[in-house]
Amino acid sequence: MAQDTEQLYRSRLKRYVTAMRNEKPDMIPIRPFVAEFTAKYAGYTCQEVTQDYEKAFAAARKCAADFDWDAVVGNMVYVWSGITQAIGLKYYAVPGVELPIDVGFQYKEPPEDKAFMKPEEYDRFIEDPTEFLFNVWLPRVSTEVSAPGESATFRSNLSFLKGGMAMMKYFGGFGTQAELLRKESGTVSAISGIFKAPFDILADKLRGYLGLITDLFERPDKVLAACEALMPHLTHVALSGADPQKNVPIGFWMHRGCVPFVSRVHFEKFYWPTLKPVIEQVWSHGHQVLFYAEGNWDAHLDSFAELPDASIVYHVDMGDIFEVHKRIGHKFCISGGVPNYLLAKGNSDELRKCCRNIIDGVAKDGGYIMDASAIVQNDAKIENIKAMTDFTREYGVY
Amino acid sequence: MAQKRPKNPKPGVCIPWEQKHKELGKLSGNEELIKRIWEDNEALAYTYIWHCLLSF
Numbered sequence: 001m002a003q004d005t006e007q008l009y010r011s012r013l014k015r016y017v018t019a020m021r022n023e024k025p026d027m028i029p030i031r032p033f034v035a036e037f038t039a040k041y042a043g044y045t046c047q048e049v050t051q052d053y054e055k056a057f058a059a060a061r062k063c064a065a066d067f068d069w070d071a072v073v074g075n076m077v078y079v080w081s082g083i084t085q086a087i088g089l090k091y092y093a094v095p096g097v098e099l100p101i102d103v104g105f106q107y108k109e110p111p112e113d114k115a116f117m118k119p120e121e122y123d124r125f126i127e128d129p130t131e132f133l134f135n136v137w138l139p140r141v142s143t144e145v146s147a148p149g150e151s152a153t154f155r156s157n158l159s160f161l162k163g164g165m166a167m168m169k170y171f172g173g174f175g176t177q178a179e180l181l182r183k184e185s186g187t188v189s190a191i192s193g194i195f196k197a198p199f200d201i202l203a204d205k206l207r208g209y210l211g212l213i214t215d216l217f218e219r220p221d222k223v224l225a226a227c228e229a230l231m232p233h234l235t236h237v238a239l240s241g242a243d244p245q246k247n248v249p250i251g252f253w254m255h256r257g258c259v260p261f262v263s264r265v266h267f268e269k270f271y272w273p274t275l276k277p278v279i280e281q282v283w284s285h286g287h288q289v290l291f292y293a294e295g296n297w298d299a300h301l302d303s304f305a306e307l308p309d310a311s312i313v314y315h316v317d318m319g320d321i322f323e324v325h326k327r328i329g330h331k332f333c334i335s336g337g338v339p340n341y342l343l344a345k346g347n348s349d350e351l352r353k354c355c356r357n358i359i360d361g362v363a364k365d366g367g368y369i370m371d372a373s374a375i376v377q378n379d380a381k382i383e384n385i386k387a388m389t390d391f392t393r394e395y396g397v398y
Numbered sequence: 399m400a401q402k403r404p405k406n407p408k409p410g411v412c413i414p415w416e417q418k419h420k421e422l423g424k425l426s427g428n429e430e431l432i433k434r435i436w437e438d439n440e441a442l443a444y445t446y447i448w449h450c451l452l453s454f
Binding site for chain 1: 407408409410411412441442443444445446447448449450451452453454
């Protein structure tokens with residue numbers, strides 16, 4: 001049995017990696033990014049998988065055991081609230097605390113005048129981002145942490161100790177989870193490492209979206225310098241978590257750097273020049289990056305086409321997957337395209353028809369991975385996930 | 399006495415070894431060993447704050 005499972009793992013890994021290199025495997029790999037869906041399937045509430053990561057890991061493994069998937073993320077309910085609570089992070093609403101027990105956690109962006117980085121603080125941030133994060137940003141985003149100059153408190157000290165040890169425990173758990181997925185169900189752990197674009201980090205966690213948009217007009221040179229200051233650090237963090245075997249990609253979560261959140265000019269002047277070199281550097285180390293293009297990034301396909309062949313895997317959410325395939329499918333593997341609304345509201349026949357259209361349209365020459373458009377939460381119907389899986393296995397053989 | 403951080407420390411570093419070495423003064427043993435362990439632990443603290451920003 002163990003040998004069969006290992007054989008299954010090896011065949012799934014080969015299938016997944018072959019597709020990601022934009023080649024044709026034996027059949028279309030299936031790699032759904034299932035988050036709170038795993039809780040629904042395994043019989044847990046959102047609260048349980050958000051607050052107890054061992055339950056989240058168990059739920060992911062149960063799905064991997066029951067569905068014929070090639071790869072799955074070890075825990076896509078990634079923000080463990082044990083850490084956010086230990087650190088005292090103000091910007092999350094958590095199921096069972098602020099939210100009903102079956103609603104996924106939410107990020108709460110502060111109002112513009114309470115952004116976590118003030119406009120006059122750009123220079124300090126640019127000079128030393130790590131110092132700024134520890135001494136200004138963390139005390140500002142935490143209910144527990146004292147800033148330098150304030151009295152040290154018992155709770156501030158505790159938040160560092162608990163946060164650090166909790167983070168170490170949680171991240172160590174992913175290694176164990178990957179091994180269990182392999183041994184129990186022959187499933188590949190889909191990604192390794194994390195990356196976000198400098199521009200998105202500036203918007204998401206520092207200046208806020210509205211603050212950054214204002215900065216683009218009032219202090220554009222500071223925005224560019226801040227993005228450039230972030231580049232080496234984000235590259236370092238991405239590489240430090242990357243797959244040492246160089247099989248699976250680094251996950252790149254793309255947020256609000258595209259048209260219409262910003263103008264095309266802003267994308268070309270700020271977002272892209274501070275992103276492209278990072279992707280190229282990561283690729284020079286032998287690691288692919290999964291462009292998880294949440295929303296619609298079709299306006300920027302020509303920019304993405306500048307990247308080296310096979311350096312990325314491009315995931316389609318609300319973009320036109322057929323247009324994406326036409327414009328960059330010759331260079332990069334594509335994943336996704338099955339709308340989440342269909343998984344939640346449609347029926348199995350509609351799912352099968354959708355999967356057929358996608359497979360016929362973009363997967364004939366390989367270089368395609370079946371997945372939903374966006375992270376699958378607990379609104380997706382189990383029978384629809386099954387239909388997507390079973391149809392792809394039946395129809396997606398080369 | 400703790401000294402000011404130099405500008406733009408490289409990724410992976412919170413308090414550079416060079417700064418800590420000055421504070422320790424003359425070392426009685428293997429400097430490379432002390433430096434390596436210092437920098438390994440530096441990387442843990444660095445990982446903590448950057449994952450607070452990136453992951454959580």
